[in-house]
Amino acid sequence: MATPVLEAIDQTQAPPQGPPRPNVIYTWLTTVDHKKIGLMYIAYALVFLLVGGVEAILMRIQLAVPNNHFISPQVFNQLFTMHGTTMVFFVGMPILFGFGNYLVPLMIGARDMAFPRLNAFSFWVSAFAGLLLYFSYFGASGLYAAGSAPDVGWFAYAPLTAKVFSPGHSTDYWTLAVFLSGVGSIGTALNIVTTILCMRCKGMKMSRMPLLPWLYLVMASLVFVAVSPLTAAQIMLTLDRYIGSHFFDTQAGGSAVLWMHFFWIFGHPEVYVLVLPAFAFVNEIVPVFSRKAMFGYPAMVAASVSIGFISLSVWAHHMFTVGLGAAGNTFFVFATMVISVPTGIKIFNWLATIWGGKVIFATPMMFCVGFLFQFLIAGLTGIMLSAAPFDWQLGNSYFVVAHFHYVLVGSILFAIFGAFYYWYPKVTGKMMSETLGKWHFWLFLIGFHLTFDFMHVPGLLGMPRRIYTYEAGRGWGGWNLIVGIGAIFQVAGLLFFVYNLVRSYYRGKEAGHDPWDAWTLEWAVPSPPPVYNFAIEPTVNSRRPLWDLKHPEDPDSDYE
Amino acid sequence: MEQENPQDQSHEHRSDTILLPASTPWPMVFALGLALLITGMVTHWVVSVLGLVLVLRSIFGWFFDMFPHEQHVAVPIQAGVIEITSTRTTRSQLPVGVDHRKLLPIETFSITAGLKGGIIGGIAMIVPAALFGLIRYHSVWYAVNLLAAGGFVHWAGESDAFLAQFHLHGLLAATAIHGLTSILIGLLYGAMLPMFPRKPILTAGFVAPLLWTGILYSALGVISPILNARIDWLWFVISQIAFGLVCGFVVNLQVKVRTPQFRALPFSVRAGIHSDQSHKEDDSQ
Numbered sequence: 086m087a088t089p090v091l092e093a094i095d096q097t098q099a100p101p102q103g104p105p106r107p108n109v110i111y112t113w114l115t116t117v118d119h120k121k122i123g124l125m126y127i128a129y130a131l132v133f134l135l136v137g138g139v140e141a142i143l144m145r146i147q148l149a150v151p152n153n154h155f156i157s158p159q160v161f162n163q164l165f166t167m168h169g170t171t172m173v174f175f176v177g178m179p180i181l182f183g184f185g186n187y188l189v190p191l192m193i194g195a196r197d198m199a200f201p202r203l204n205a206f207s208f209w210v211s212a213f214a215g216l217l218l219y220f221s222y223f224g225a226s227g228l229y230a231a232g233s234a235p236d237v238g239w240f241a242y243a244p245l246t247a248k249v250f251s252p253g254h255s256t257d258y259w260t261l262a263v264f265l266s267g268v269g270s271i272g273t274a275l276n277i278v279t280t281i282l283c284m285r286c287k288g289m290k291m292s293r294m295p296l297l298p299w300l301y302l303v304m305a306s307l308v309f310v311a312v313s314p315l316t317a318a319q320i321m322l323t324l325d326r327y328i329g330s331h332f333f334d335t336q337a338g339g340s341a342v343l344w345m346h347f348f349w350i351f352g353h354p355e356v357y358v359l360v361l362p363a364f365a366f367v368n369e370i371v372p373v374f375s376r377k378a379m380f381g382y383p384a385m386v387a388a389s390v391s392i393g394f395i396s397l398s399v400w401a402h403h404m405f406t407v408g409l410g411a412a413g414n415t416f417f418v419f420a421t422m423v424i425s426v427p428t429g430i431k432i433f434n435w436l437a438t439i440w441g442g443k444v445i446f447a448t449p450m451m452f453c454v455g456f457l458f459q460f461l462i463a464g465l466t467g468i469m470l471s472a473a474p475f476d477w478q479l480g481n482s483y484f485v486v487a488h489f490h491y492v493l494v495g496s497i498l499f500a501i502f503g504a505f506y507y508w509y510p511k512v513t514g515k516m517m518s519e520t521l522g523k524w525h526f527w528l529f530l531i532g533f534h535l536t537f538d539f540m541h542v543p544g545l546l547g548m549p550r551r552i553y554t555y556e557a558g559r560g561w562g563g564w565n566l567i568v569g570i571g572a573i574f575q576v577a578g579l580l581f582f583v584y585n586l587v588r589s590y591y592r593g594k595e596a597g598h599d600p601w602d603a604w605t606l607e608w609a610v611p612s613p614p615p616v617y618n619f620a621i622e623p624t625v626n627s628r629r630p631l632w633d634l635k636h637p638e639d640p641d642s643d644y645e
Numbered sequence: 646m647e648q649e650n651p652q653d654q655s656h657e658h659r660s661d662t663i664l665l666p667a668s669t670p671w672p673m674v675f676a677l678g679l680a681l682l683i684t685g686m687v688t689h690w691v692v693s694v695l696g697l698v699l700v701l702r703s704i705f706g707w708f709f710d711m712f713p714h715e716q717h718v719a720v721p722i723q724a725g726v727i728e729i730t731s732t733r734t735t736r737s738q739l740p741v742g743v744d745h746r747k748l749l750p751i752e753t754f755s756i757t758a759g760l761k762g763g764i765i766g767g768i769a770m771i772v773p774a775a776l777f778g779l780i781r782y783h784s785v786w787y788a789v790n791l792l793a794a795g796g797f798v799h800w801a802g803e804s805d806a807f808l809a810q811f812h813l814h815g816l817l818a819a820t821a822i823h824g825l826t827s828i829l830i831g832l833l834y835g836a837m838l839p840m841f842p843r844k845p846i847l848t849a850g851f852v853a854p855l856l857w858t859g860i861l862y863s864a865l866g867v868i869s870p871i872l873n874a875r876i877d878w879l880w881f882v883i884s885q886i887a888f889g890l891v892c893g894f895v896v897n898l899q900v901k902v903r904t905p906q907f908r909a910l911p912f913s914v915r916a917g918i919h920s921d922q923s924h925k926e927d928d929s930q
Contacts, residue, residue: 415796
């Protein structure tokens with residue numbers, strides 16, 4: 086039985102959509118609206134996802150069979166450098182900042198971000214950083230003559246980055262692009278933190294805030310702490326390369342290990358910068374499709390904050406093979422293992438939310454279930470690698486590559502896909518096709534497992550990462566072929582996704598303002614939301630304000 | 646959620662428009678200028694000059710976007726009625742009543758209970774560990790050094806006699822490892838014991854230590870190969886049971902605290918006038 090409630094939060098309907106105006110490009114270039122900036126972040130990240138994906142495919146073709154010379158070693162070095170840099174700095178962070186930009190103000194009942202102009206600047210500077218990185222293919226005076234891209238790996242270890250080993254400008258492109266990207270990231274993080282702390286609607290105490298803004302708060306705080314050392318290191322490296330300082334010049338009293346510390350004190354928290362928003366998406370999707378409130382909200386918040394703190398103390402587990410000494414090894418082994426405690430709390434809470442619920446296996450939920458399973462596996466291989474003796478054996482092998490792709494693809498990308506299917510109706514007013522969504526899910530799932538499950542094996546057999554090719558008879562050939570075949574399935578799944586995005590925009594069913602019968606504030610405004618979000622500032626009394634409106638006989642506010 | 650009181654509505658609502666920050670090109674121009682300024686370092690200095698010009702112009706433009714007054718645009722509200730409804734209802738399936746929702750747990754142990762239990766259990770565990778060292782190797786330091794050896798790779802080839810001697814580094818490392826692990830397990834006991842209220846001695850004293858031993862048995866080869874090569878599992882189980890019994894006992898001695906769910910109970914139950922029937926029924930099932 087329907088329970089109509091006329092006491093609406095917002096009395097605004099979507100503005101009528103007319104034909105595109107001539108100044109539409111100028112409108113997007115000059116916008117300071119958080120929703121448009123969020124969409125630009127996402128579109129820009131999708132373009133780079135395509136580019137990074139093509140780079141991955143080229144590498145997999147090269148490695149599919151032994152003694153292959155499909156591409157040259159120089160191009161291969163550029164490909165893994167550009168693939169890693171692109172996926173972390175120009176796909177992962179922008180797409181998650183994009184969702185945050187779009188959703189955070191809507192979910193906390195605000196009309197925009199705290200600093201709208203800084204928000205626009207942050208997006209554009211990140212976008213130009215990506216263009217600068219790829220301009221290296223055309224404009225650089227690099228190691229292999231004009232037009233060469235960076236080729237020093239996405240972590241750019243010293244002393245390989247020294248001018249003597251990397252002449253020309255290819256490494257400078259990498260350094261400057263990552264530096265610029267960092268400026269944008271810090272700007273957006275500042276905006277997210279300020280917006281969440283200062284612009285929540287009436288009644289939304291921190292203890293009533295949805296989990297998505299909570300996790301974005303932790304993530305943005307991590308960005309401050311993690312990106313700053315990287316930015317400092319980029320400046321030091323630039324000084325080394327341009328004016329001959331010796332921060333990382335081992336032959337002149339500098340330290341290559343110093344770079345490693347700088348890089349990984351950014352690099353490991355960065356994993357959590359990427360995965361915390363993925364957790365946030367799952368936190369919103371799982372309860373709605375289980376028809377239950379999130380199990381253990383305070384524990385989820387505490388676990389998220391704990392992860393934020395602990396993630397700052399684990400960076401040197403990337404450096405076990407360097408030789409840290411007994412005390413260093415012991416500390417970083419235990420710190421890394423301890424992080425499994427709050428992470429485990431999250432997994433148990435998601436399971437407890439699903440347990441006993443009336444589960445609806447719509448596409449967003451299916452991606453979240455995939456996330457849950459794969460994140461667990463990624464965590465288990467992470468614990469294996471956290472043990473220093475194990476890491477000494479398998480550090481820098483394909484086992485490590487398989488592990489972190491389980492995190493980045495199996496966990497983060499799956500959650501992002503779930504988020505696309507969940508919030509697409511809010512953004513466009515149209516539903517995505519469930520049939521195409523299921524095709525996308527199953528093809529991508531099969532492809533993911535073919536690629537990354539079997540990628541562990543050549544790692545265990547001793548195949549080093551970043552290797553250009555290998556001899557037949559090492560026992561790696563068959564496994565690499567399977568890994569390559571998996572990539573084909575993933576591409577097929579992605580094609581369904583892109584087709585679904587475009588087709589649904591024009592031919593999708595009308596979504597209405599609340600197609601999932603959800604409970605957070607963004608579903609109380611029209612789809613797509615008006616530019617001002619809320620005509621009247623909402624007031625909330627619980628963590629699920631729309632539940633309270635839909636079920637006045639049994640509101641959450643009686644229990645919180 | 647409540648609709649805002651009409652008397653509290655601001656002027657912008659009454660005038661049917663909302664003021665929002667005006668669009669501006671200067672953030673984009675500033676970003677482009679900054680990017681070009683830097684790009685000049687890898688291309689040509691003229692590019693940097695162009696970037697500098699754009700940066701200066703955009704700073705100027707951005708400044709006058711904000712001063713003397715921030716530029717705003719009035720966006721008209723296009724009002725309509727949105728009904729917040731659900732096709733689902735709780736009414737037909739679950740009658741509203743005292744026991745309508747599960748309110749468990751309404752009491753639990755505080756964090757300090759787990760801390761105390763972990764610390765005292767950790768001390769108790771030292772007794773059988775020291776006994777093991779005394780009986781087998783005539784030294785209480787053997788078990789200490791064996792635990793610490795996980796952090797000292799170069800101890801792998803050392804003799805039993807070496808491990809039976811006192812080493813300050815070994816004592817410090819073992820204290821850190823043992824202390825941290827004991828506190829973490831104690832906290833876990835504090836969180837878990839309310840979930841198994843019926844047989845706390847069996848749960849805390851035997852089931853949990855045996856499960857923990859099983860996990861360590863399968864993983865110790867990876868975590869600490871040195872400890873794995875020399876450990877005596879019988880004595881290990883005895884020390885685990887000592888920890889479990891003492892930690893469980895100490896945790897159960899502590900006074901329980903009320904959880905936020907307690908506040909959701911009817912006043913008569915919270916005041917002690919009526920008992921919480923739903924809670925008791927759940928316990929008896």
